[in-house]
Amino acid sequence: MGLFMLYLFCFITFELYTATPTGTLDSNGDYITKNLENITAARNATVTLQCRTKIGNKIQWRLMSVANNPEGKLLKEIVDSNVFELTSVKPEHNGIYACFVNESPLKRYNVTVFESPYFPRKMYQSKLTPSGNRLKLTCRARGFPQPNVVWYKDNQSPPKREMGDIKINDWILTFNDSRVEDSGNYTCLVCNVVGCINFTFTVDVFKRFLGKPVLITKLENTTVSEGANLTMKCEFASDLHPYIRWVRFRNETGLIIVQRSDTSYTEPEVLRIFNATLEDEGWYACFIANALGTTTSKAYLHVKYKEPSKEPQNPKQRLHNLLFKLLQFQKTDPILNL
Template identity: 30%
Template sequence: MDLKMSFIYLFSLMVIISWTGTLSQKLPLAPQEVVVSRSSWKTIRITWNEPKVPVSGYRIFYSAFDIANLDRWQSIDIGPHRVAEITGLEKMAYAIRVAAKSKDGSFGNASAAVLASEPTLPPEPQEVVVSRSSWKTIRITWNEPKVPVSGYRIFYSLFDFENLDSWQSIDIGPHRVAEITGLEKQSYAIRVAAKSLDGRLGNASAAVLASEPTYSSPSWKPKSRPAQRHSNVTKNEGNDVKLTCGVNGNPKPSIIWYRDGRMFDDQKRSKTTMRKYSLIIKDAQVDDEGDYKCIVKNEYGSLNFTFYVTVEKLTWPLEVEEPQNLTVNEGDDAIFICRPLNDPEATIKWVKRDPINLNRGTGKTSDILENKEMLVLRSVTMRDAGHYSCVVGNYFGLRQVDVWLKVKPTPTSTTTTTNPRKEEENDIKCSTPSCLVQQKDLKDTVTNIVKQLLSTFEKNLSEKVEAKVRETTKKIKDQVDSLMIDNENLRERMKAKDKTIETLEEQVSDNINRVIEAIKLGNYNEQYSIKRNIRILNYPECPNEVLRDEFVNMVNKELKIDVKPDDVQEIHRIPGKEGHTKPVIVKVRNTDLKIKIMRQKGGLKNGIRFHDDITQRYMDLMGRLENSEQFENVWFFNCNVYAKQQNGSTIIFDLFDDIEQKLKTKTK
């Protein structure tokens, strides 16, 4: 009985443990912070935070409608990742829900539905900037939108139509720079639209005007060597020679270099660079001397300038034939040679490095030869021994060469005793007439002594004069060197001021150009805002007039154009000249309708006239053209002013065009 009860107890315990384990396996909670993104309408990317319990995977539910019953949703199963992508979708919004799968394959609750909207189109590019270096090419830059794009479409047209289908266009990749080439000599309107990742175009930017560039023949830059007529160029051997023909002109001038009348070929000389308007000769040698001419030209003219290049042979560092140390006997001559090898014009000075200087003499014959390359010491004594320096110098610096002289003393001679009696005998013997000095010999002796005295005096006087000349020359040289340093400082200061003035001139020129461009852009934007306006003159004034209906009836009947009241956005009278009928301003629905009306304006009756509503600046430009009396007709059309010449050719003028210069340019 006890055994049976034990078995029943053990079985019950196992059932309880199994039931408790099943309860302990809770289902995972719904994933939190589900985020969806949609770069194109075909793909949705989903991320979420994983539950805090282990999971074996996830099921992604998606539906075009947020239906409560998940059985009617489409779904995909993925592994234990926190990222999923759904592809092959349609162009509509989708609801997304995510459910986690437990280790035993059971699904927990799904997350709340998150809407993946249909992707929006990229916004229009901002800060579109155009530049035009020549009439054939326009360069466009802009700021990219803050959403991913697959590329851009650049629209360009001679006329600013609202309908982009009438514009020419080019497609480019996801860059922020584009160039349009092969254009005509006219102004162009430019617009830019971004493409979404699925290839759809967003809104185009506002039109920006790329004006016709101003053309000019070449002219030297004010601070360039050609402008200042600085034609002589002198460099030391081994330095670089840079010749620059700084030039302005539009189109950009080309340049050709000639040397001594022949076209310069940089391939025949190594270390030569042609960069923009500069010719750079590196490591110049004497053989590079000559006349170098630059010729710059464009289709409107040409200029030339010749540089005269001199290359001076390098004389530094100085190469010297150095003297050798000497050992001589007392009474012999000592000769040192110190010769400059690469600069024959170098100066040479010998200096004895002890308290007794060579120039003061030592009581013995010590000569410096005229060429100073040789130091000759005659009949040297022990006092001549020592340290000597040869100092060689030129314009670039000094070089010192040291040498030593060693003097061996003469051996002492043996002294003999003289017998006084024999000396008396000799004196007696020399008192005879044969021992007396002849008058002629005495005269020769005195003459020689005087000559020696005069020679010594002349030498001493010459040394004193030379010393005084050297002292005066040194003072003058020091003064000249000081003046040269002051002059160089002044030159550097002048260069710095010239550079500052040049920078200021460039800034002023740049500011003037910016102001001109700002005025042009402001005028263009003003004209753009009224481009659909029509100015009506001589339209009779009536009390209680309904201008909209009267305008529609007049256009329908007299111009035979189907216009509805809705096509007229605004119409009102504006102040006019005193005593005259006030003009009427009409703003129509789009540019195409305005062009159609203006083309048929010849059918108007009763003296009524239709004109473009144009800015005051354009009106001033047309007034200047009419007053010049050089044109048959002047008119405005679609943001441009046209003038017809006597020969029938038509020219487009910009606000700041010089009429005479433009006519000369067109004539060329």
């Protein structure tokens, strides 16, 4: 019931509106107003701004909310139209826009672009940990306005424990000394006035045991295009302190260590490759070891070749190429040379 009410609240409160301007007409028919018109729009929409003056007057559109520039940043200067469009808007377009006629401000718009919440990074559902460990769940999201988060455990909010407290700091839920009864589904519901999203972590707290690391999720073969970014994660549980190593297999040189947990990596279980090239293709493996053994998972990375974009030729260049080919053909064709 709690989730339904929050979804209903988000649906009711989201409203796209345009305020009606007020003002007077001067002797030249120009529309003069001191009121600031508020316009809100959803991400990727088209926002149309109108400067009510005669067609033919030189109109300057400026972004006024620019630091250290009281006259604003000139965006466009037009004569044949009194309309200015912002296409595929994003929160970065938020600001005050003004139209100037003869260097005098005629109309101002306060543009606000709303963006529904979204998760900027991939999250992993399964959380397996031995009892007694500290558990940390992160549900970081973005959007405009800044979204809020509400946490649930097994559809009950706020989440509670039989023994111990749960600390919630915005996007992060943590508790110490985890117990088997802390197992369950932990859901973060993230909402702003545009909408809501949610993500559920499946937490499994098991009794402590002595053994080698337990692999939770195996690596999977991945295909990416040349120039793309990718992430591989070796998810595991270990009662003892683990040592993590990522390697790459090469036929010529054997194994190459690409990442180790005893270096400065904050997430040694995650391997990130930026701007992948054809040379990055191959087998990758993660090794997780503790004092009682080693667990391994491997996967193949396939990088697809990306053809370079061809610049279109202008008409003169196409005609030049055609004449050149005809001349070359004439030289080699005995009939044309008669």
